[in-house]
Amino acid sequence: MFAIVKNWVNRYFSQEEVVLLVLLLLAALVVLATLGQVLAPVLAALIIAFLMQGMVHRLKTWRLPHGLAVSVACLVLVGIIAALFFVVLPIIWRQVERLFNELPNMVSRGQSLLLLLPDRYPGLVSAVQIDDLFKTIGDELGSISQALLTLSLANLPILAGVLIYTVIVPILVFFFLKDSDKLIAWCGSFLPQQRPMLRQIWYEMNDQVANYVRGKVIEIAIVAVASYAAFLALGVNYALLLAVSVGLSVLIPYIGAAVVTIPVAAIGLFQWGWSTEFFYLMIVYGVIQLLDGNVLVPLLFSEAVNLHPVAIILAVLVFGGIWGFWGVFFAIPLATLLKAIMNAWPTEGHKAEWQAREAASEPEAPAE
Template sequence: MIKVFQSWMHRYFSDEEAVVLAVLLLLGFTVIIGFGGKLAPLLTGLVLAYLLQGLVQQLKRWNLPHWLAVWAVFMLFLGGLATLFGVVVPLVWKQIINLFNELPRMLAEWQNLLMHLPERYPAFISEEQIERLVRSANAEAGQFGQWLLSQSLASLPMLMNILIYLVLVPILVFFFLMDSQKISTWISEHLPRRRRLVTVVWEEVNLQIANYIRGKVIEIIIVGAVTYVCFTVLNVNYAALLAVLVGLSVLVPYIGAAVATIPVALIGLFQWGLGSEFMVLMVVYAVIQALDGNVLVPVLFSEAVNLHPIAIIAAVLIFGGLWGFWGVFFAIPLATLFKAVLYAWPRGVEAAVETADSSS
């Protein structure tokens, strides 16, 4: 056992570059896990600047000066932010309020529908079972109302955090974009000169994660916008709220689409019942999901690393449990990082050893 462990350590940590990579990864995860909450605005600005950096580079390839490309992208970012908080968020919030106002009526209709089930199917369900189900549902609704009230009372600190984010994050994004070269140079100066393995891993991870995150943001916007237009044409209630849910559902492959089907089906069922309009709604939703999975995803993620579905679900469960929403959002990039390190580390160590042997 000791020999096996020594052989494993010699294979992966015999070169100083491997040790440097291990220390950098350990330090990075330690900072995120230990200080992620306190550094959240800084990390958010860094991620957004990372997303926008590709657009800056594209404008520079069109012979725009660096400062002009940064200002153009930054103004586009501010415009998107203004649209989000000036149009989308108020519309979604209004529909959330309307939905909660309609919940008592929906629950009453649902109870009336359930009470007729024993008459139609007496062999399968009894009135006593329906009454227990209704009492359980009323108790859950009461607990949910108490939770919602407690959340609303605690919303003032959340509003303050949102205001802090709205001020700090754009400033951080601007400086990250404007001084990206200076920051990269400063980091390089403080890293060991022999860092071939770190460079190999970073180049591969940078390509894959950049493609994934940018593609995922574009996918959310396209799926949400198409869903909103289609649901608005069909006169579906709470179209904006459902569009946001369907757009965000693409964050979690396989699971998200199935979960988003539930509110879409419930809203359509309460609005129309099991009629032709409900069937049209579900067909349109199925077409949107099919086009997303079979057309949009292959186009946006043609260069992304293919991960096994089990690896994706495991990454969502692990990182989502650690960091909530942001853990779910970055689950696949982090899994991509882990995979890239696993694949590049042995090759990088062997190449570094071969290079050292040949130079000696």
């Protein structure tokens, strides 16, 4: 038994670079678990800087100096943050307040509609079951209202923290973009000079994750804007709130679209009932989902991620359960990281390939 374990360890962990990779992954997990909240502004700034690299490179292709390109990109970031805080969020907050004020009427109307079911289908549904269902819903709404009240009164320091982040994060993003080459070189100085496996993982992750994250942000923006325009044209209540929900639903592949359909259909049904306007809403919403899945996603992610749908769903469930919203957002990049590590794990074929790459990358000795 010990011989089998020893042979397995020697086969897969005999190289220095493999041990280094395992230690780096463990150190990253420990840092996130222990200092995740403290380093949240730094991590957020890293993510945003990673997203804005494409804009900086595009500006530099227009012959702008590096410092000026970084400054323009940061000004765009500050403008986006200001628009979110002073335009989008106040509208969403007002619509959330209206929705919570109208929820009791919506619940009572839904109850009156569902109470017709026991008369039509007495063998399947009883009036007691309907009453128990809406009692549970009422208790949940009461707990949500109490939680919102507690949040607004007892967690005011969080608002101060958010305001601090809005100042710190753009500053960090500026320096990450301005000195990205120096920071990468400094981090690389702690690693071995010969690191073919780490280089392979870095190249694969840099290409795929950068394309995925930028594409996902673009997809959220396009779907949200298209949904908002469609909901406004149809005269749907809470148009911006629903549009933001539809845009964020693309974060969870296959599941988000199904979940967000419920509030869209519920608000449309409460507003219009079983009318032509309601069916128009559902048709337009279905067209948006079809265009997103069959046109926008292939266009944005044609070469970004190559994962099986089962692997994507498992990644969303696992990483979302561990890290919440950010786990869901980065579920596919993290799954891509695991796939890159599995592909780059040392084998005899990899060793020969890496040796050839290292030999090709070494500078030639000057002729005497």
